[in-house]
Amino acid sequence: MRIGELSKATGIPVPTIKYYLREGLLAPGELTSPNQASYGEVHIRRLRLIRALVDLAQVPVAQVKEIVESLDADDIPLHDQIGRAHRALTPARKPTASPEARAAAAVEVDALLTRRGWTVEPEAPALATLIETVAALRTLGQDNLVAFLDAYAEAVERFTQLEVEAVAAPTRDQLAESVVIGTILGETLITSMRLLAQESTSANLWR
Amino acid sequence: MRIGELSKATGIPVPTIKYYLREGLLAPGELTSPNQASYGEVHIRRLRLIRALVDLAQVPVAQVKEIVESLDADDIPLHDQIGRAHRALTPARKPTASPEARAAAAVEVDALLTRRGWTVEPEAPALATLIETVAALRTLGQDNLVAFLDAYAEAVERFTQLEVEAVAAPTRDQLAESVVIGTILGETLITSMRLLAQESTSANLWR
Numbered sequence: 001m002r003i004g005e006l007s008k009a010t011g012i013p014v015p016t017i018k019y020y021l022r023e024g025l026l027a028p029g030e031l032t033s034p035n036q037a038s039y040g041e042v043h044i045r046r047l048r049l050i051r052a053l054v055d056l057a058q059v060p061v062a063q064v065k066e067i068v069e070s071l072d073a074d075d076i077p078l079h080d081q082i083g084r085a086h087r088a089l090t091p092a093r094k095p096t097a098s099p100e101a102r103a104a105a106a107v108e109v110d111a112l113l114t115r116r117g118w119t120v121e122p123e124a125p126a127l128a129t130l131i132e133t134v135a136a137l138r139t140l141g142q143d144n145l146v147a148f149l150d151a152y153a154e155a156v157e158r159f160t161q162l163e164v165e166a167v168a169a170p171t172r173d174q175l176a177e178s179v180v181i182g183t184i185l186g187e188t189l190i191t192s193m194r195l196l197a198q199e200s201t202s203a204n205l206w207r
Numbered sequence: 208m209r210i211g212e213l214s215k216a217t218g219i220p221v222p223t224i225k226y227y228l229r230e231g232l233l234a235p236g237e238l239t240s241p242n243q244a245s246y247g248e249v250h251i252r253r254l255r256l257i258r259a260l261v262d263l264a265q266v267p268v269a270q271v272k273e274i275v276e277s278l279d280a281d282d283i284p285l286h287d288q289i290g291r292a293h294r295a296l297t298p299a300r301k302p303t304a305s306p307e308a309r310a311a312a313a314v315e316v317d318a319l320l321t322r323r324g325w326t327v328e329p330e331a332p333a334l335a336t337l338i339e340t341v342a343a344l345r346t347l348g349q350d351n352l353v354a355f356l357d358a359y360a361e362a363v364e365r366f367t368q369l370e371v372e373a374v375a376a377p378t379r380d381q382l383a384e385s386v387v388i389g390t391i392l393g394e395t396l397i398t399s400m401r402l403l404a405q406e407s408t409s410a411n412l413w414r
Contacts, residue, residue, distance in 0.1 A: 011305070045347075052343040055301040056336075078413035086402055094262040098218070118407040126402035129263075133395045136259040140252075142388050144373040145396075151369050152393075153400055155362045160404040162358050164412070166351040181349050183405060186359075187398060188340045189352075193360055194397075195293055195333035197367040198390060200325040205371070206285035 003029070006039045010047045017047065023061060025050055025068050049181065057184045063088045067184075071176055078176060083121075085180045090125035097135030105135035108149070116153050159190065210236070213246045217254045224254065230268060232257055232275050256388065264391045270295045274391075278383055285383060290328075292387045297332035304342030312342035315356070323360050366397065 007014045020026040026046055029037030046068070053059045053067065066088035073081055097105065109131050113120060120127055137146050163186055167178040214221045227233040233253055236244030253275070260266045260274065273295035280288055304312065316338050320327065327334055344353050370393055374385040 048347055051303050052347060055303045056339055056343050058298070058300065079409045082409045082413070083406065086406060090402060091265070093265065096258045096262045113403070118403055119410050120403045120406050124403065124406060126399040126406070129395060130399040130403065132263055133392055133399060136263050137388070137392055140255055140259060140388055142373070142385060142392070145370070145389055145393065148369045148373060152366065152396060153404070155365045156397060156400045156404050158362045159359065159401060160408050162355045163352070163405070164408055166349070166355060178349060179409075181344070181347055182352055183402075185340055185344055185349070186352065187401070188336060189359060190363060190397065191394060192333040192337040192340060193363045194366060194394070195297060195390075196320070196325055196327045196331065196337065197360070197363050198370070199290065199293060199327050199331060199333070201367050201371055202286045202289045203326050206289070
C-alpha cells in the first residue's frame with residue numbers, strides 16, 4: 001500500500017509517518033518508482049507499536065528509536081536483545097542521596113537480591129535506581145515502606161512470572177516484541193491499576 | 208538558618224533553591240530583615256521531597272508544584288487531598304486506540320473493577336489510562352497478557368495493602384506526606400525491581 005493508505009489504516013497522519021521514517025523508527029517501504037514506496041503489514045504493526053510507546057507509555061522518541069532498534073537486532077541472544085530494550089527504558093537519573101545513604105542502601109539492596117536469588121548485572125541501570133530509591137525513602141523518613149522490600153519483591157516476582165507465562169510467541173521476532181510490549185505496557189497497566197486501587201482504599205479509609 | 212546554610216544542609220545549589228521559591232514549590236522563609244530570610248527544618252524536609260520527586264521519580268516541575276500544593280491543602284478531607292496528588296501524577300494522554308477497541312476495553316475494565324470491588328470515580332484519569340492500555344494490548348495482539356488482568360490486580364492490591372500498613376504517621380500532615388511519597392517512590396521501587404526481576408528471569412531462560 002502507499003503512504004496515504006498506511007495513514008488511513010493506522011490513523012496516523014502522513015507527516016507523522018514521514019517523521020518516523022526520517023528518524024529511523026520505521027523501516028523504509030519498498031521502492032516501486034524513484035519517488036514512490038510501498039508499505040505492508042509489518043509497517044502497520046510497527047506503527048501501532050510506536051504509537052503505543054510514544055502516546056500511551058509516554059516514552060521519548062529517542063528512547064523509542066533505541067527500543068525499535070533492539071527489536072531489529074535479532075542476530076544476538078534474546079537475553080541481550082531484551083537487555084538493550086531495558087537500558088533504553090531506564091534513563092540515567094541524577095543521584096539525590098548522600099554518599100553515606102547510598103552506600104547503606106547498596107548493602108540493603110545487595111542482601112535483597114541475594115535473598116531473592118535474582119541474577120543481575122552490577123551495572124544494570126535499574127539497580128542504581130533501586131538503590132537511590134531505597135536511600136531516598138530512608139532519607140525522607142519512610143523506613144516503614146523500606147521494611148516491606150521483600151513483600152514488594154514477592155509481588156514483583158508474581159508479575160514477572162505472569163509475563164513469562166503470557167509470552168508464548170511462535171517466532172523469535174514475535175517473542176522479542178511480546179517481551180518488550182509486556183515490559184512497557186505492563187508497567188502502564190500496573191501504574192494505572194495501582195492508582196485505582198489506592199483511590200478505592202483511600203475512599204474507604206479517609207473520606 | 209540562611210539560604211546558604213539551607214543549601215549546605217541539603218546539597219542543593221542556592222540558585223536551584225531560589226528557583227523553587229520563585230516557582231512556589233518551597234514556602235518563603237521568615238523575613239529577618241528586608242532582604243534576608245530564615246529557613247528551618249520544614250524547608251529541609253520539603254527540599255528533600257522536591258529533590259526525590261524531580262530527580263529520582265522524574266516528575267516534571269509543574270506536576271511537583273501541584274503535588275506540593277496538595278500536601279499543603281490540609282483543610283479538605285484526606286481522601287480529596289490524596290486525589291489531588293493522584294491527578295497531578297496522571298497526565299492526560301493522547302488516545303491511541305480506535306473507538307471500537309476503546310469501547311470494548313471499557314467494558315472489560317468495568318467488569319474487572321466490579322469483580323475486585325474497587326470504588327473509583329468514573330472520571331479518574333488512571334481509569335482512562337487503564338482502558339487505553341487494555342485496548343492497546345489487544346490491538347497489538349497481546350491478548351495473553353490481558354488474560355492476566357485479575358492476577359495483575361491481585362498483585363497490585365497486595366502493594367496497596369502494604370502501603371496502607373506502612374503509613375502509620377502520627378499527624379495528619381505527615382500521613383498525607385507519607386501517602387504521597389509512598390505513591391510516587393513506591394512506583395519507582397516497583398518499576399526498578401520489575402526490570403531487575405525480568406533481567407534475572409531473562410538470563411535464566413534466554414541467555
